[in-house]
Amino acid sequence: MSDNGYKSGSNLEKIFAMGEFAVTGECGPPKGSDVSVVKKKAEHLKGYVDAVNVTDNQTAIVRMSSIAASKILLDMGLEPVMQMTCRDRNRIAIQSDVFGASALGIKNMLCLSGDHQKFGNHPGAKNVYCLDSIQLINTIKTLRDEGKVMCGDEVEGETKMFIGAAANPFGDPFEFRVSRLAKKVEAGVDFIQTQCIYNMDKFKRWMKEVVDRGLHEKCKIMAGITPLKSLGMARYMAKNVSGIEVPEEIIARMKAAPKGKKAEEGIKIAVEQIQEVREMEGVAGVHLMAIEWEAKVPEIIKAAGLYPRPSPSA
């Protein structure tokens, strides 16, 4: 079958090519080899998202590998976005794992720096960072487009990956954040998922600069949305998660919601956020990170008017 000019031929890539507003979800693998955990989360997402991010030992806590969990999703008929961090693998392991993932049928990946191991359950681990996330993007692009590994050796077979990366509009220094995105574009990124957005004004400012620099035409920008389950979660995110800003008005809304209705309010906020980013120029999709709350994804997607999902013809 011809690839019709697609870089990877992934479902996500095709959705973008159709000009549809894309939706991705997220699935954190279990802290062990319990397949049922992956399956249970994935069942909630099936049919409601175009692809599912599979995290790579997120927050540096040892979990089932993202490659293995991605393969489980594939077998269930869901399309994975395999996350890969630069924290745990050198350039030999990274390229090798990407070959393996591609051989298993994985067509999307997300290139990340990774959370430092200091906060994980193995703070004594060696931190690798043989490459950084931008160099990783470029490495995968070279594998795919030139058929070469970093040293220049030819690869056997094709490595068709749709290359994603993260962007944090709320990280500092704010004025350099769009330049950093531009570097990811220069390195060859195809799509971007942002950090979860609560501070819409700041996101708008960031997005405007992205559009002014024409970066939205060179890669697809997906806005990160995480529904808040409780007031406690809102406060925790505001205080403890580096690179996330939760404005006072969101906290106030969660606070004002009656007891027993906080989760409902959180979902309402998420739906409004999706609708708001959908209106913004340059935003090509949403990345819905319903952390340990996958069961609510169908409700949110439906309420946001994003269901049913389009099915691209092969």
Next chain:
Amino acid sequence: MIIGDLKNTDEILDSIDDAKKVLVMGCRGCVTICQVGGEKEVALLASQLRIGDKARGRNREIIELTIERQCDAEFIEPILGKVKEVDKVLSLACGIGVQYVSDLGLPTPVVPGINTTFLGVNLDTGLWKERCQACGDCVLEITGGICPIARCSKSLLNGPCGGSADGKCEIDPDVECAWQLIHDRLKALGKLENIERVIPARSWATSRDGGPRTRIREDLRSISREEG
């Protein structure tokens, strides 16, 4: 300079437990400047060990000696006799000094009294910070004189990562984000373009990752051969 930290007393006591005569050996180099292994610290540790021994009813000889540099033959040779006289040398030099004495081939074992921690600067009284990892291919010219290898927690060449907040690194609110510093410095220098393009992956072969490093300067070696 090389920064070190005194090991805890129990660990030190354990390491010299089997010795009847111990030489506590300091160095007047970096460890004197960072106040961990100079003459003063040698005297202090030696007296602590004597007091500890006394409390345990133990009678052994603890000798003190601080030399100019423990990593240089010129200063070690004159004191070889002293080293041979003892059962153990407890060195307060950095790991390099410990190995230098240890490698002389004497029967006397040499044990470290300090942990060699990093290459850094003394910023204030009692405050030292890491500055260099001796990576073998210095990039300070690009990064405005701030080292991303030693000072970014992830050694990123294209930072800052998403965890940078209010100038601090995601690993600790007391750790400055090197990439915020690099950004600010380059901005002040009018050189932000240095980091606006992708910095390609580097080779780590020049760093420790390439295996133990040896440096040979043939020009110097041939002069020394001619001079005989």
